[in-house]
Amino acid sequence: MKPLPREQMDFLALRAKRKAMKLRQVDLADALGISERLYRQYESGEVDIPKTLAWYINTRIYPYVMKPAK
Structure with a gap:
């Protein structure tokens, strides 16, 4: 399956990225300036x-978030 362009993301990719960043839903919502709901x-x-x-x-x-620590 071909990856989506940077400006597109499905809900499964969103969940996978959040988990890879080790963030809770509320943390990412806050970083994005949107409600948790x-x-x-x-x-x-x-x-x-x-x-x-x-x-x-x-x-x-x-x-x-994913850049290597120096």
Whole structure:
């Protein structure tokens, strides 16, 4: 299966990235400036993840959290 572009993310990828970053749902919701309830709706697939939010997670949050310690 071909990976999605940076500006697209499905709810399974969102959950996998959050778990890889070892963050709770409430922590990532807070970092994104959204309510925990809305974040849970994204992660459950109830609500589609906006392209801008997917881009922000993929290009700003995930690389920063996952960079190796120096």
